[in-house]
Amino acid sequence: MLSNTNNELLAKGSERHDHERCISDALIRAQKLCQDQKQRLTRTREQVLRLIWQSHQPVGAYSIMDTLAESEGKRVAPPTVYRALDFLLDLGLIHRINSLNAYIGCQSPGHQHHSCFLICQQCQLALEFEPELLKNQIEALQQHSGFAISQQNIELLGTCPQCQQ
Amino acid sequence: MLSNTNNELLAKGSERHDHERCISDALIRAQKLCQDQKQRLTRTREQVLRLIWQSHQPVGAYSIMDTLAESEGKRVAPPTVYRALDFLLDLGLIHRINSLNAYIGCQSPGHQHHSCFLICQQCQLALEFEPELLKNQIEALQQHSGFAISQQNIELLGTCPQCQQ
């Protein structure tokens, strides 16, 4: 029912996955995608993406700003961060979690896609799942409502397995 | 597939439904619900609810504030509106549309429920649908992910039938 990618993801909440690998993979994917799309993954953009990938919890823009300022040793203004975020959002490299005003890395960028997440209200772990799972029902909903749906934005809030214990 | 309630709702985007009735029904439902729950539907709270029900488009808090100030003939401060909104949200009389930072009346309050909307990106019509439609798939998702889902927050963006013409 869940894709392979998602089964792998189930480990992401736990401490026992190779998260360094997780980050570097994401950066490599980003570089490839930018090459393909003839877009420039500049230093700022890459740094922001790296910071977002530091955890599997969504991060706020101002938190990114502060961390960036610290690591650069100089003040960073909001537009710097928001421009990078807009770029990454446009390319589908990250998602915005509306209920948290926060941003998180995309697990499988490259195909512009919907934003479907399970979010733990205790630890903020955000687990992306494939919209495929709901495809038929959304299809039916389109038929019956007459709406032409172009973007799914699904945030399912609850408690992750770790936090249930 | 869609509930009866939802089939009725399909008319809501058009000009030809009795919207005065729509509003008064909502207010009556609110009064009943408050009685049952032994909560007070004060003047401010009722006015805010009425304003939200003026249309089937989500309304921003500051827009509510301005309209309220005008109709009262005196300044209204943010906390006044936000307190009313919090009250209405807690009782499930309204929903917050996170992707728009805006609020909309609930079609069937009384049972605390999920927030599932089709939203037109052109006219902002927001059509609530029953989570029932996705129940089985969400169930499966819970099983496979181990998450205990307590709140669904679904916003499907697209174009409504009216705006497609």
Add this chain to the structure above:
DNA sequence: ATTTGCTGTGTTATATTGTAACACAGCTAA
């Protein structure tokens, strides 16, 4: 009827998140 406490409101100030506008740097392609 009075007291007492709780709930709701008014008010001021402030926090948090996100943009507009403009000058300039720095790459890219004629």
Add this chain to the structure above:
DNA sequence: TTAGCTGTGTTACAATATAACACAGCAAAT
């Protein structure tokens, strides 16, 4: 080299939301 585009720095500001505190007004208990 030059011209033009894309990205950045900087300042100011907009939009959304909350903290804190004093007080009003209803409601239950005496």
